[in-house]
Amino acid sequence: MEKINLVDALSELDEDLVVKGVKSQLAENVPAIEILGQLQKGMEKVGKFYEEGEYYLSELIMSADIFSSVADLLKANMAQGAELETHGTIVLGTVKDDIHDIGKNIVATILGCNGYKVVDVGVDVPIEKFVEAVKEHKPQVVGxxxxxxxxxxAMKDTVAAVKAENSAVKILIGGGPCDNNVAKYCSADYYCKTAYDAVTLMEGQCKA
Amino acid sequence: MSKTELYNVHLERIKKAIALEKTDRVPVIPVGNSFCANHLGVSLADFAMNNELAADTMLKSFSSLGDIDGMQQPVFSPYLLSYQWLSKVRIPGIDLPKDVPWQVAEAEMMTVDDYDVIINKGYNTFFKDFLKNRLDNLEEKVNPVFAYTPQAIENCKKEGLVTLSPIVCCIPYEVFCGGRTMVKFMRDLFRLSDKVQAAMDIAMDDIVESTRQVLRAMKPTGAWVGGWRGASEFLSPKVWNRFEWPYFKRMVEVVLEENVIPVLHIDSNWERDLEKFLELPKGKCIFSSDHATNIYKVKEVLGDHMCIMGDVPAALTSLGTPDEVYNYSTKLINEIGPKGFILSSGCDIPFNAKPENVKAMIAAVTDK
Structure with a gap:
C-alpha cells in the first residue's frame, strides 16, 4: 500500500486521510515523534496557503482541529519523556478587566499547531500573573x-511591568480595537492585525 | 425652525445621502451606548437595567454634543446582545462591578444536536425554547426593550432627530456562530456542512418572516443588517459564498421589500468581497464599516453605488485628541464624501471615548 503523505493530507484538510495515515504509520512502528514532525510540516504548509490568500481563518481552525485530534492519538504512543521540540515560547492572555477570549484562543490554537509552546494565562489576567508567567516560562514573546x-x-501597565521584569522579551498586542497607535500608546513592540500575524512574528523572534 | 421641520430637514438630508445626491452638508449620525452613560455620569448598572434611563441618556448625551442629524439606535440593553448571539452577557452590577462595561461571555450554548432540532421542529420552536431554558427566560428581559423602542423613537423625533436603525436583523451565520462559539462553528462548517446549511435554510425562512412582521409593525426608517463574525477576512471564498453572502443578500432584499433602509453594519475586514455588494440595488443601502475594512477601498469599489457611513475609529475617540478626531473626520468628509457619505464612528463609540472627541467629530460636518 502506498504511504500516505501526511503533509499533503493535512494541508488539504483531508481529515479521514490524516487519521488513516497516522494509524498506518503507528502500525508500522514509525516513532510517534516523527509522525508529529510530519504533521507540523503540514501545518507549516497550511500557514503558507494562508499567507498566499488561499486559506483563511476557517481553514486555519479546521487544520488545527485535525492536528489536535491526531496529536492526542500520538501522545498515547510517545516514549515516556519524549517531547516534540518547540520553536519558542509565548505567554498569552487577555488583559485585566476584559473577559473576551475568542481571538486569544484562536491565536493559541494556531501557534500551538505551528510548533510553539503557548502558556495561556487566560482572560481578565492581573498584571502580576503575566509577570509570574514570564519569570517561570522565560518566553521570547508575550501576547x-x-x-x-x-x-x-491595563494593557499599558501590563506591558510596563513585563518589560521591567524582562526587557528582552518582545510584546505583541491584538484584538478588535487595537492598531499601531494603540501599540505605541502601550509601548508594545508589535501589533497583530490577524491571528496568523502572531505566527509570523514568533518566527522572526525565535530565529533571532 | 420647529422640531418637526428640523426632523424633516435631517431626514431629507439622510435620504439624499443614501440616494447619492448632493446635500447641503454631510449628515452625522453617531452610535453608542455605554459612552453616553459615562459622559453623563450614569452608572452602567442602572443604564443596563433601565430602558427608559438608557434611552434618555443616549438622547441627552448625543444631542448635547452638537448638531447631529439623528442617532442610529434610540435605546439599548446588553440583553439584546444575548438575544442576537445566543450567548450569555455579563452585566454590570450583577456579574461585573457596576461601572465595568457589559461583555459577551462566549461559551458553547448551542450543541451540534440543535441543528437537528431546528431541521425537525423549526427555528422558531428552537429559538423560543433556547431563550427560555438556556438563556434564563431572556424574553422577559428583551420584550420590555422592544416595547419601549417606539416611544424612544418618538422622543428622538420630538427633538428633531431621526432614528436611523432601531431594528437589528441577524442572519443564521451570526446566530449559530454566537451560540456554538466561533471555533466550534467553523469546524461545523467543514465537518457538518450539509446539516449546517439545512438548518440555516430553515432558520432563514423563520427569521425572514419574523423580520417582516417587526418591520411592518414598527415601520422604522432603517434597520441594521449585521455582519460581524461572517466577515470576509475570516472565511475562504468557498465558505463565505455558501454560508454568508446568500443569506446576507437575501436579508438586505427583504428589508428593502418592506421599504426600510438597510444599514449594512459591517465589522471586521470585508475588503475581498466588496464587489459582491454591487449586486445590491444602487442608491438604496448604507455601507457602514468599523475601520477594519479600508474605507478608501470601499469608496473605490462602491462609491458610485452605495452610501458609505463611518468610520472614526474607537481607538481614536478614546486615545486621540479633539484635533486628531476633527482632522480625521474632515478628511473623510472631503475624500469619502461629501456626496454619498454619512459621518459616524466605526461601530460603537466606546465607553471611554472622550466627550470632547465626539464633539469634534460632530463639529467636522458643520465646521463649528
Whole structure:
C-alpha cells in the first residue's frame, strides 16, 4: 500500500486521510515523534496557503482541529519523556478587566499547531500573573489581547511591568480595537492585525 | 425652525445621502451606548437595567454634543446582545462591578444536536425554547426593550432627530456562530456542512418572516443588517459564498421589500468581497464599516453605488485628541464624501471615548 503523505493530507484538510495515515504509520512502528514532525510540516504548509490568500481563518481552525485530534492519538504512543521540540515560547492572555477570549484562543490554537509552546494565562489576567508567567516560562514573546478600549490602560501597565521584569522579551498586542497607535500608546513592540500575524512574528523572534 | 421641520430637514438630508445626491452638508449620525452613560455620569448598572434611563441618556448625551442629524439606535440593553448571539452577557452590577462595561461571555450554548432540532421542529420552536431554558427566560428581559423602542423613537423625533436603525436583523451565520462559539462553528462548517446549511435554510425562512412582521409593525426608517463574525477576512471564498453572502443578500432584499433602509453594519475586514455588494440595488443601502475594512477601498469599489457611513475609529475617540478626531473626520468628509457619505464612528463609540472627541467629530460636518 502506498504511504500516505501526511503533509499533503493535512494541508488539504483531508481529515479521514490524516487519521488513516497516522494509524498506518503507528502500525508500522514509525516513532510517534516523527509522525508529529510530519504533521507540523503540514501545518507549516497550511500557514503558507494562508499567507498566499488561499486559506483563511476557517481553514486555519479546521487544520488545527485535525492536528489536535491526531496529536492526542500520538501522545498515547510517545516514549515516556519524549517531547516534540518547540520553536519558542509565548505567554498569552487577555488583559485585566476584559473577559473576551475568542481571538486569544484562536491565536493559541494556531501557534500551538505551528510548533510553539503557548502558556495561556487566560482572560481578565492581573498584571502580576503575566509577570509570574514570564519569570517561570522565560518566553521570547508575550501576547496581550483586549476587545474593550477600557482595557488599554491595563494593557499599558501590563506591558510596563513585563518589560521591567524582562526587557528582552518582545510584546505583541491584538484584538478588535487595537492598531499601531494603540501599540505605541502601550509601548508594545508589535501589533497583530490577524491571528496568523502572531505566527509570523514568533518566527522572526525565535530565529533571532 | 420647529422640531418637526428640523426632523424633516435631517431626514431629507439622510435620504439624499443614501440616494447619492448632493446635500447641503454631510449628515452625522453617531452610535453608542455605554459612552453616553459615562459622559453623563450614569452608572452602567442602572443604564443596563433601565430602558427608559438608557434611552434618555443616549438622547441627552448625543444631542448635547452638537448638531447631529439623528442617532442610529434610540435605546439599548446588553440583553439584546444575548438575544442576537445566543450567548450569555455579563452585566454590570450583577456579574461585573457596576461601572465595568457589559461583555459577551462566549461559551458553547448551542450543541451540534440543535441543528437537528431546528431541521425537525423549526427555528422558531428552537429559538423560543433556547431563550427560555438556556438563556434564563431572556424574553422577559428583551420584550420590555422592544416595547419601549417606539416611544424612544418618538422622543428622538420630538427633538428633531431621526432614528436611523432601531431594528437589528441577524442572519443564521451570526446566530449559530454566537451560540456554538466561533471555533466550534467553523469546524461545523467543514465537518457538518450539509446539516449546517439545512438548518440555516430553515432558520432563514423563520427569521425572514419574523423580520417582516417587526418591520411592518414598527415601520422604522432603517434597520441594521449585521455582519460581524461572517466577515470576509475570516472565511475562504468557498465558505463565505455558501454560508454568508446568500443569506446576507437575501436579508438586505427583504428589508428593502418592506421599504426600510438597510444599514449594512459591517465589522471586521470585508475588503475581498466588496464587489459582491454591487449586486445590491444602487442608491438604496448604507455601507457602514468599523475601520477594519479600508474605507478608501470601499469608496473605490462602491462609491458610485452605495452610501458609505463611518468610520472614526474607537481607538481614536478614546486615545486621540479633539484635533486628531476633527482632522480625521474632515478628511473623510472631503475624500469619502461629501456626496454619498454619512459621518459616524466605526461601530460603537466606546465607553471611554472622550466627550470632547465626539464633539469634534460632530463639529467636522458643520465646521463649528
Amino acid at each position: 496581550m489581547c483586549c476587545l474593550l478600549t477600557t482595557a488599554f490602560d
